[in-house]
Amino acid sequence: KNEVEQSPQNLTAQEGEFITINCSYSVGISALHWLQQHPGGGIVSLFMLSSGKKKHGRLIATINIQEKHSSLHITASHPRDSAVYICAVDNNNDMRFGAGTRLTVKP
């Protein structure tokens, strides 16, 4: 079993839909990161969480340390949100990654 599990692997949505991507992990962490990767390779850090909830524009990330679970929500999704979203856990300088969720938002 992978230390970081993401679901779903692939997700197709219509523009405007509310999207949730889940991440469960089995190791102790100092922080959890949500990353976005567009075709071509570039990765952008969306959130870094150690507790609670963060919001940035249409994106919301939550983490439950006791349950070892985090979610990334996208409200009012848009085709430009199409990308791979990756959950990464920071275990004292040792990063472990989920396999990623490929999101496609259709107009």
Added chain:
Amino acid sequence: KAGVTQTPRYLIKTRGQQVTLSCSPISGHRSVSWYQQTPGQGLQFLFEYFSETQRNKGNFPGRFSGRQFSNSRSEMNVSTLELGDSALYLCASSLRSSGNTIYFGEGSWLTVV
């Protein structure tokens, strides 16, 4: 403020050769980490440097090595290249080790033939 800069962006090497990749972090960032991304294995952690010291190393063979200079710039080296080393190599920097936002470079695409 300049972002994380990686060079070269693309390179092709032959099996058995070695390669050196360079990473210039964001000014003021002291932590530099390296990652390998392949279609089969996804993103994997290679190593992390902070103030010229390797703080952690992923599960890669000794052919993969790195270093960090006093100006925080970092290099990674892969010796005796194998076909399976073909990958996107990503560098990221942050202010300090662990628990800080990480900023990624665009990556170096390595093809081994």
